[in-house]
Amino acid sequence: MTSMLLSRLHYPVHNLGFGRRAGIWFQGCTIYCKGCVSRDTWPFEPSSGVRIDEVAQWLRSIPFDAIDGVTISGGEPNDQPVALTELIAEIHRWRSCTTQPIDILLYSGRTPRELGDRFDWMRGNVDVLVSGPYIAAGATDCALRGSANQIVHTFSELARTRYPADTLESDYSGQRRDISVHVDAESIWMVGIPTDGDMRKFEQQLASRGVDLRRTSWLT
Template sequence: MRLRLSRIHHPVTALGPGRRIGIWTQGCTIACPGCVSRDTWPADQETEVAVAAVLDWCGTVDPAGVAGVTISGGEPSEQPAALSELVAGLAGFQREYGWDLLCYTGVEENEFADRCPEVYRSLDALVTGPYRAGEPTDLVWRGSANQRLIPLSELGHSRYDEWVSAETSAPAIQVQVADERIWLIGVPGRSAMSKVERMLADRGIRLEGVSWRP
């Protein structure tokens, strides 16, 4: 089975509790206006990798430095078979090391469960709903007020219940530099992306293209 993969990174500290592995799928037809990850929209077959290769990569990370895995995108539920195989493989790490599995989706809970029933039963928590630029929020790990953080398992409740209604005035953002690209990891607050662009410009770094603009 092959998965359209945008990127994979560790450690991720801005999309869930603790130090995490982040897996971003490639391809999204929801296309929310104002999305900061427009680069993940095209369902480019050239980005396909074997699910087994992704799991092998996860196995190279010191498990003591991982609290869980966050799957985002793109829209993960648009690859239900590959996502199911990925989550089934990650469940081994979940059982052996206590990693929790968090997934972001731009659809609502019921639709995600219909699209990916096996995945839904295996996740510890789910962030649901499309990004709506006109509904800003201070909710942790969410970009707009309509989005919900839903614990789904006993482990999920133990790790995520305290964060369901938690707010922050300064959302965490990470910066990763790879292949002459600057990747921002996290859910930016209002006007954060413009501030980042100005900050880089002040340091002589000009962005040739930014994924959050049409």
């Protein structure tokens, strides 16, 4: 079974897509967007390797009636194309066991042109693709996107129902500003797409309470 470099798994995720979601973050990225809030996912760390079937087992532990979708991000998932292909195949096998509608939403910092044949493959294997690098100068409040250049592609009827085009330019389902911050034994990290200044305000609020941030997902 193929392995992937994994940054983290998290459930439930209440942003980065419709409803309650499972989040899978790849570890490793070669795009290096200036202003990226997930710089901790850039290094390709061999110690973060896990087998795809272990990730699938984690997904199977989530009851079907408690999940609406899976969001895959990073890092850059397409920097590990074999692992990404096998992961999505496992997700398809898992969701085929239920009639519960579960969408797959994939983030990639690459444009459709850069993805080439991979873009055509994604068209048939994911429901939603958010493509394009993050450009800090184009930061926006648009739903699901960090900057205005990024494109939300909907490839299935489920996606077009859950992510209608006329809502993608607005604060989709109130989720755009829903930033979650999580604390574990080693670090603080966030889930969501912050607007300009959000993280700076958060740091200031923590500092006022005597919390010294040494490592988070938006600082290295």
